[in-house]
Amino acid sequence: MRCPFCAHEDTQVKDSRPTEDNTSIRRRRQCSSCGARFTTFERVQLREVTIVKSGDKGEERREAFDRSKLERSVALACRKRDVSQERIDQLVSGIQxxxxxxxxxxVPSARIGEMVMEGLKQIDSVAxxxxxxxxxxxxxxxxxxEFASSVQEAAKD
Structure with a gap:
């Protein structure tokens, strides 16, 4: 794997262990050139999935499913809330x-958006x-x- 600091292509794995939810492997690596240490994560990918996005004028765009993009958007919604990174990872892993x-x-992007909304609804109402x-x-x-009042009404039920 390429070193993110000096771009040297020879790095060594120093430690490997499963993450807490056992959905990926955390690897500590060290660059043989500059000596920098960094962490990578290895996850199972069952199949290639393409996300279909609808444009403003009815046109569709397609792009590969990107877990990190999904994780960033969920983390942004949970920013400054009492939601642990582990809980965010569990939600994203479940959706993936x-x-x-x-x-x-x-898969239509709208379906993924609904999955995220359903997950966040269970975790944190502000997010x-x-x-x-x-x-x-x-x-x-x-x-x-209007949306916040509908969330409050649903919480009362």
Missing amino acids: RQVETAGEAE YIRFASVYRDFSEARDFE
């Missing part, structure tokens, strides 16, 4: 597993509303008010 085991080569505000493209304060 669902997407890869669904048996479909192409859920934050994600929804971007996902559902809230344009004014009234949109937040």
